[in-house]
Amino acid sequence: MTPRFSYQPIVLALLATLVLAGLFYLPYLSVRTKTIDAFYTQQMLLAQQAGSGLQSYFATYTKALTYLSEQGAIKTMEDSGKALLLDFFSIHTEDISNIQRIDANGASLFTFPEDTTVQGESAHCLRTLDAQTPLVSDVIAHRGAKERIFFSIPVLREERFDGCLSLSLPYARIANRYLNQIPMHDEGYVLLFSRSGTILHAPDTSFIGREGSHLHGPQEDIALLRSRIAAQEQTLVRLRTDPIGGGPRADGAVFAVVYPVSLPGDNSWSIVLVTPAQKVLGAMAAFRSQWLVVTGLAVVSVGLLSFFLSGNLAKRREEQRLQAMKEQLAGLLDLAPMGVFLLDPRGVVVYANQEAKRLVTDTTEAVVAGRPLIDFLHRSCRPAVAAQIKDSIAGQAVQVEAAQLLTASGSLRDVVITATPYQIGSLQQCILIVRDVSAERKSAAWQRRLAAAVDQVKEAVLIVDDQGIIEYANVALGEMTGYSRGECGGQPARMLWAREQDAHFDQKFEDVVKLGEVWRGRIVNQRKDGSLFVAAATVSPVRDTMGAITHYVLVQRDITHEVEIDARMRQAQKMEAIGTLAGGIAHDFNNILGGIIGFTDMALLQCAPGTELHSNLLHIRQGGKRAADLVQQILTFSRQSAEEKSPVVVAALIQESLKLMRATLPATIDIKQELWENTAKVMAAPVQIQQIVMNLCANAFYSMKEKGGRLTLRLRRKRAAELGKTGDHEAGDWLALVVEDTGQGMENETLQRIFTPFFTTKKPGEGTGMGLSVVHGIVRDLGGEITVRSQPEEGTVFTVLLPLVDQEPHGELLSGEGPLLTGTEHVLVVDDEKEIRETCRMMLGHLGYAVTTSGSPLEVLALLDRAQPPVDLVITDQTMPKMTGLDLTEEIRRLHPEIPVILCTGYSDRLNYDIAREAGACDLLMKPVDLRGLSAAVRSALDMSN
CATH class of the missing domain: 3.30.565.10 (Histidine kinase-like ATPase, C-terminal domain)
Known part of the structure; x- marks a missing residue:
């Protein structure tokens, strides 16, 4: 392996050289700064001398014009005043080109000598009229005339402005006297600017009268110079190029010393002394050149020396790195969670890491090298694995998915083997990566059993990601909705939900799920065919190891039939409650109607038919009957039996x-x-x-x-x-x-x-x-x-x-109209409602009966014992305090079986005709009872007893 060259020593040496060069450069910077400071001081003195001369010049004429403007003859421009002005002009004829008196309207009152160019220059005079203070103009030049400067003083008459007194001063004489006399370097020059930035003096006369923005050079340099002039600062400005241009200094940097000069009337000029930077720092150039040569030689020498030293150092470090790499590689392989074997061409183990030893011997201390790999394989897979290892040694990468290792203890391990050819020089070897998948395959088998179990349950099971997209659906979901797994996969779970949900369902569902809590409730689902069903659902979050929600499990069961039964039960309970309420209302309301209808029937008998009163009473009776019918309809509809x-x-x-x-x-x-x-x-x-x-x-x-x-x-x-x-x-x-x-x-x-x-x-x-x-x-x-x-x-x-x-x-039931049935027997009426007792008393009395009334069922038996004449019939209400009508009927039947009893009720769900007959009553009347119905029932009961 080629040694890797190290640049670190070279870099360090060069940095040290540059640091030393920098230290040598510091004295140069110090001398350079002091040179510039000395130059600035010298130039500022020169500019100050010129500025003082200009101020003295204008101060002299300020005093003279002030004196003249205060003379009465000049204010009125009498002949003596004109003579005074002529004398003044003759004395100062070398410095003055013209003298002029202008009135408050800007008209010329006196001009000497006559000069059309002066008469035509009105801008300066108008500014004086506006300012009404002493004013010095910029340099003004007319075609065919010399450049000049106007200096004006206002004239006051009786403390009111009455024009001005103005002098025309030749500019060339002022420049020669104060500016051109400033000693400058060969290539230096003087510039003069007005406060507004107009160039008043320059070596190139074409610049005179132009704005400072016309100067040459970078805009930021010119802007800096103009800002210093406008601020009336005494300063030194370094410009990268000559602002006038031309000559050998056109492309070189210059130093510009700015000195402001105060003039009468709150006006000012600025003197700018421009000097090439090379003239100021020329003495420093040789030192800088020598410094650059020495620094360059030092850098080259140090670089060459460092290069040779770095080569030797790099070779030594490469050898150390290779040795450390070998040791690190062996250590890393021992830390690898997978077994690594290195096999020679015969399939014999040359190297095995710690995990490889543990896989085949259950310990990391055993010696594995030198043994054939097939010794560690189960007999069932040895031929296949040996053939594939042979292919790998021949140069082909292979992977064995189904292999088993036989450990020293006799246990089996399921492994996946990846074989890769590996060549060292001319020696062809093979690297085996062995991964223990026993736990994975057990887990996979457990997951398959779990999936099979989930598919067997009758509840639909969905697994969705955190965005609500379906990733898994069991078989029951397809049976429940008609959608296959393929149709559900990748679709939002809401595709199964119908639009018809409970009020605020979405908001309640989202609030619970976003908090990571378990949601339980009902969801109206829509099958593939469009039909709806109600499901009891549970949505549970699934979290990763960090606690973040990654999935949700939704389990739901079809409860449509249960919901229908529940709805019917609620409806039944509601109707039962309505029936109970209606029954209670019906009892009291029928008692009220009984009084209304009874008294109306009696009133009808007491007035002649065909009269308006008789018609009104008929309407009242008809309304009462309709109210009674309405109560009966409500009772009928609310029946839940x-x-x-x-x-x-x-x-x-x-x-x-x-x-x-x-x-x-x-x-x-x-x-x-x-x-x-x-x-x-x-x-x-x-x-x-x-x-x-x-x-x-x-x-x-x-x-x-x-x-x-x-x-x-x-x-x-x-x-x-x-x-x-x-x-x-x-x-x-x-x-x-x-x-x-x-x-x-x-x-x-x-x-x-x-x-x-x-x-x-x-x-x-x-x-x-x-x-x-x-x-x-x-x-x-x-x-x-x-x-x-x-x-x-x-x-x-x-x-x-x-x-x-x-x-x-x-x-x-059939009914008809006939005559009222009368009698003379003694009738006892028992009712806790006074109006009902009074109504029955009047109606029965009208029919000819003797009537006794009682509001308490407890005193009835005593009344029956002592009544004279004896009681022939008892009419009793069912619902009364302390004793019901049924109980009273049974007592009367036990003690006085010869006396018939008629039961009356406004409403009772525990009383009907059969129950009344069983208790001993001969009839059951439903309130409200009208006169005709009462007469028929009473006569029938009395006739039956007889």
């Missing part, structure tokens, strides 16, 4: 049901009845027919609640042949109940599912989805059929077909 089917008149039950529902409907819904078969009978319990009618009508009302509409109920007879029914069991006539509405209608997709339990199109809390399912079950139980026809926005038509029967209804 199992009733035997009997022939019932459907039309009458439909009318009763509609009476119950009419009061709850809005006026926008019109009900139309076409009950042509008003005597047709079917074999059913009355409550079943009422449930069919009320559930179908409730759905119709819901579809029309927003816009209103019309509900039509038709009852017709249909022939079997007309319906296409030809079977023996279908022969005979059928009764067709048609419920038609003009509501919003339904789509075909909804029609396919309306009879499915728990399917509803209503909002949460408005329906259970069981109404039509119950109707379907009742119709099927009665041997009938139900069909539906609907279109969106065209309404819905339900048709129920039930087989007709010819039997007569049981318990049909």
Whole structure:
């Protein structure tokens, strides 16, 4: 192996050389800094001398102009004032080109000597008029005229501005006197800038009057110079190129010393002394060149020496590295969790690591080298493994999946062997990697048994990832939903869920699952064929070793049948509660109605027929009877006891049901009845027919609640042949109940599912989805059929077909109108309600009977013993405090068997005609009792006893 060259010594040597070179360079930097500081001090003194001269120059003329501007003759420009100005001009004619007096409006009052260029220059004068303070202008040049500077002083008359007094100063004379006299290097020069950055003086006159942005060089350098000038700073600026350009210094760096000069009127100029950097640092160039040569020679010498030393060092380190690598490789192989064998061409073990020794001898101390590998293999796999090892030695990589090692203790290990050819020089060898898979195969077998067990359970089992994607589904899921494993795999678990879920199901489910808790509840699922079923589900999180949730296990069981039974039980309990409530209300309400109807009957007997009062009383009596009928209908509908089917008149039950529902409907819904078969009978319990009618009508009302509409109920007879029914069991006539509405209608997709339990199109809390399912079950139980026809926005038509029967209804009572039956016997009325006692007393008295009343059943027996004349009949209420009517009847029968008893009740679920007769009563009257019914019952009881 070629020794790896080491650059570390070379790098260290070069770094040391560079550090020494840097130390040698520090004195150079110190001298350079001091040279620049000395240059700056010298240039600043020169600029300061020139600046002082300019300030003195303008100060002299400031005093002179101030004096002149205060003279009255000059303010009024009288002849003496003009003469004074001419004298002043003649004295200073060498420094002044022109003198001028301007009024407050900018018009010239005096100019000497006459000069059109001066007359035309008004910008400076206007600025003086605006500022009304002493003002020095920039350098101004006109075509054909020399460059000049205007210096103006405001003239005040009576403390008001009255124009200005202005001097025109030749710029060349000022520059020669103060700027051109500054001693500069051969290639240095002087620049003069106004406060606004305008160039006032430059060696190249083409720059005069231009903005500083026209200077040459990088923009950031020019911007830096201009900012220092604007700030009136005394400073040294290093520019990378000559700002004027041209000459040998055009591409070299320059130093610019900036010195501000204050002028009258809050104005200022800046003197800039520009000197090439090579002129300032020329003496340092030789030192720097010598330093670079010495440093370069040192770097080359050290580099060559380090190169040779590094070569020898690298060779020695490579030898040490190879030796360490061999030791590390052996150590690493011993730490490897898999067995490693090195075989020679004969299949004899040359090397085995610690794990390899443990696999074949159960210990890491045994000597394995020198033995053939097949000695450690089970006899069943030796031929196959030996052949594949031979192929590997020949140069082919192979893998043996089914192999077993026989350990020294006689136990077997399942292993996977990977054989790879390995060549050292001309010697062809083979490396074997042996991995113990005994535990893996046991685990795999256990997992197969577990999967088989999960497939055998009847509950559906799903495993989904943390995104809800199905990764596993057992056989029961396919049986439950109709989806195969292939159809479920890779799909979201929500594909199995129906849209019809409990209110807030999604939110509740997500809240529990996100917290990593076990969720238990019901899920409405949808089979592949679209049908729905309810499942009791449990969703449990699966966590990895770090505690993070990676999967969820969902186990669910079909509980549709249980839910239906539970719903029916709840409905039964609800109806039982309604019945109990209705019974309690009925008892008290019938007592109230008894008083109303009884007193009304008595009032009717006391007024002449045909009068308005008689008509009003008839209306009151009719209302009371309707109220009594309504109570009876409520009691009938709330019955939950199992009733035997009997022939019932459907039309009458439909009318009763509609009476119950009419009061709850809005006026926008019109009900139309076409009950042509008003005597047709079917074999059913009355409550079943009422449930069919009320559930179908409730759905119709819901579809029309927003816009209103019309509900039509038709009852017709249909022939079997007309319906296409030809079977023996279908022969005979059928009764067709048609419920038609003009509501919003339904789509075909909804029609396919309306009879499915728990399917509803209503909002949460408005329906259970069981109404039509119950109707379907009742119709099927009665041997009938139900069909539906609907279109969106065209309404819905339900048709129920039930087989007709010819039997007569049981318990049909006939009544007629006849004369009131009277008598003169003594009647005892027992009731805890005072109004009922008074009503009975009045009605029986009207019929001719002698009446005694009592509010306590406990005193009745004593009354019977001492009554004069003797009591001939007892009328008692059933529900009374301390003793019921049945108990009282039994006591009367025991002590006075000759006295007949009539029982009355507003409602009692434990009292009927048979029970009353068994207790000894001769009749049972249901409250409210009218006069005619009371007269018939009393006369019948007395006649029977006689």
